[in-house]
Each structure stands twice: as structure tokens, then as C-alpha cells.
Amino acid sequence: MKSIVIYFSLTGSTKKVARAVYQGMRGHSDFCDIAKMSEISAHRLIDYDLIALGSPVWGGVPLNVRLFFSAVPSLKGKHAIAFCTHGILPEPFFPQVISLLKKKDLIIIGMNDWYGSVFRPTLPKPYYTDGHPDELDLKEAEVFGREMVELSRRIDNGETELIPTFPETPELPPSNLPKPMPTLMKEKCRFPECRLCMDNCPMEDIDLSVSPPRFARNCTSCFFCEMICPTGAVYIDYEARAKASLGRVKEVFLKRLEQAEAEGRFRRLVPKEDIDPTTPYYKVFDKHPRYVIPGD
Numbered sequence: 001m002k003s004i005v006i007y008f009s010l011t012g013s014t015k016k017v018a019r020a021v022y023q024g025m026r027g028h029s030d031f032c033d034i035a036k037m038s039e040i041s042a043h044r045l046i047d048y049d050l051i052a053l054g055s056p057v058w059g060g061v062p063l064n065v066r067l068f069f070s071a072v073p074s075l076k077g078k079h080a081i082a083f084c085t086h087g088i089l090p091e092p093f094f095p096q097v098i099s100l101l102k103k104k105d106l107i108i109i110g111m112n113d114w115y116g117s118v119f120r121p122t123l124p125k126p127y128y129t130d131g132h133p134d135e136l137d138l139k140e141a142e143v144f145g146r147e148m149v150e151l152s153r154r155i156d157n158g159e160t161e162l163i164p165t166f167p168e169t170p171e172l173p174p175s176n177l178p179k180p181m182p183t184l185m186k187e188k189c190r191f192p193e194c195r196l197c198m199d200n201c202p203m204e205d206i207d208l209s210v211s212p213p214r215f216a217r218n219c220t221s222c223f224f225c226e227m228i229c230p231t232g233a234v235y236i237d238y239e240a241r242a243k244a245s246l247g248r249v250k251e252v253f254l255k256r257l258e259q260a261e262a263e264g265r266f267r268r269l270v271p272k273e274d275i276d277p278t279t280p281y282y283k284v285f286d287k288h289p290r291y292v293i294p295g296d
């Protein structure tokens with residue numbers, strides 16, 4: 001059996017989980033690979049029998065992940081698993097990922113999710129789910145990877161009744177939060193010495209080497225370019241979005257999290273009293289860069 005873990009991760013949580021799932025799978029597959037989505041061609045997936053897809057939740061499946069999958073050929077009869085990391089609201093991910101995988105004729109044999117740390121300029125910092133995924137989460141992810149390989153093998157050996165059903169449910173409506181657009185202030189930009197926004201835009205939607213520069217035409221509002229820019233050359237007016245986001249935290253998110261905690265689905269790692277729900281990250285981290293990409 002040849003298996004692969006492919007993942008997208010902007011701030012590292014899904015990467016940690018992907019590596020743990022890979023550890024679990026590797027010990028039990030004949031051959032197992034791991035690859036960042038940006039570093040593998042969609043057509044290569046045809047070489048594998050079991051494909052594990054890992055992604056953060058971005059109001060559903062991030063657009064770059066959906067675009068990657070649109071280029072994947074039919075993988076009829078092969079097995080797929082999907083996992084994600086998320087903040088407080090993972091639900092929109094599942095219907096989208098099921099439909100994405102089924103469109104490629106994959107047989108979905110498992111899904112899982114873990115809380116992740118959240119770096120959103122319009123949400124509080126520290127955030128309620130920060131500290132995840134921790135050692136315990138990663139142990140679980142490793143076990144999940146191992147179990148999925150065993151399940152895939154048993155299904156291949158004829159135990160098709162073990163294939164779980166993942167019904168295609170209607171997608172949830174997209175959020176109606178304001179979507180402020182980034183603008184480039186050329187006088188502050190240090191290109192070509194600095195290429196951080198260009199090299200890290202998940203949509204590969206920034207090219208400062210052309211005239212005029214191509215800047216965030218298909219922006220997905222991840223705000224990463226603004227967060228990592230060391231000079232403040234990327235400007236985003238966060239105010240309206242932050243007001244709406246903090247309102248949602250108060251009215252929706254906190255109740256969800258308390259419910260998850262009461263049901264034992266959420267382990268709080270940051271004490272409540274350490275979080276200021278009225279002040280967004282961008283006001284706490286008011287110097288540039290607001291976020292430094294950690295080394296490997």
C-alpha cells in the first residue's frame with residue numbers, strides 16, 4: 001500500500017497534525033509520503049492508494065485547497081481521509097471536504113479534527129483555542145493515522161462493510177463579515193530585498209516583480225500578507241471587521257466553546273482570565289511585523 005499525507009498550513013497547526021498523522025501511517029504502510037500542497041502536483045496523487053488531506057478551516061475548505069483539488073484527476077476507488085485544525089467553528093469544513101473528495105471518486109474512510117491556535121488580526125490574542133494542538137492532540141493524530149491505514153487495508157481485503165458513510169449535507173451559508181482588502185503602499189515596500197508576502201500568499205496572488213505589481217486580486221481575506229510585512233507596507237482597515245468579529249465571539253463562539261468544554265470535546269489550555277475579548281490582535285500587536293513565521 002502506498003499512502004500520502006498532503007496538507008496546507010498557514011500558521012503551523014495543521015502541519016504539526018499532518019506530521020503526527022504521517023508518523024502513524026508510516027509505521028503501517030508499505031510506503032508513505034508527506035507533502036505540502038504547494039510542493040506537489042495534483043496529478044501525482046494518482047500514484048497513491050490512500051490519500052490523507054489536511055487543512056485548516058477557513059469558513060469551510062480554503063479556496064487554495066479547493067483550487068488544488070479541481071486539478072486532481074479522477075482517483076476512482078482509492079481511499080481518502082480528511083482532517084482539519086480549527087478555532088471554535090469547524091462545522092462548515094465537513095460538507096465541503098466531503099463533496100470535494102467525492103467529486104474525485106474517492107472513497108472516504110475517515111475524518112477527524114483538532115483545535116488549533118488562531119492568529120486572526122480581528123480576533124483576541126491570546127485566543128481561546130491557543131496551545132492546541134498539544135502533545136495529547138498529536139498522540140491522537142498519530143493513532144488516527146495508524147488506524148486509517150489498518151482500516152484501508154481491511155477494506156481492500158474485502159471488508160467493504162467497514163466503509164463509513166459520510167452523507168453529503170448542504171453547505172452552510174458563508175459568513176457575512178466585512179472583507180477588507182489589502183493595499184500595497186509602495187513607498188514602504190522593501191521588494192526585492194523582502195519577498196515575504198509574495199512567497200507566503202496562499203493564493204500565490206502577489207507578484208511585485210511586474211509593473212504594475214500584481215497584488216491580491218483573488219484575495220481570500222486571510223490577512224497574512226499584512227501580518228507578516230515587516231514595514232507596514234501592506235495596509236488593511238480592520239476596524240469594521242474586528243467589530244463584527246468580536247460581536248460574533250461574544251454572541252456565538254463563547255457559547256459553542258463552553259458547550260464543547262462541558263461535553264468533553266474541548267480542553268482549555270489558556271485560562272479564561274488571560275483573554276481580553278474586547279481587544280483584537282491587531283491592536284495588541286500594533287508593531288510590524290505582527291506575526292513572525294516560525295522556523296521549521
Ligand SMILES: Cc1cc2nc3c(=O)[nH]c(=O)nc-3n(C[C@H](O)[C@H](O)[C@H](O)COP(=O)(O)O)c2cc1C
Pocket residue numbers: 008009010011012013014015055056057058059060085086087088089090092115116117118119120220221222223
Ligand atoms: C482566513 C481564516 C479563516 C478562518 N476561519 C475559521 C472558521 O471558519 N472556523 C474556525 O473554527 N476557525 C477558523 N480559522 C482558524 C483556523 O482554522 C485555525 O487557526 C487553524 O488551526 C489554522 O491552521 P494552520 O495553523 O495550519 O494554518 C480561520 C483562520 C483563518 C486564517
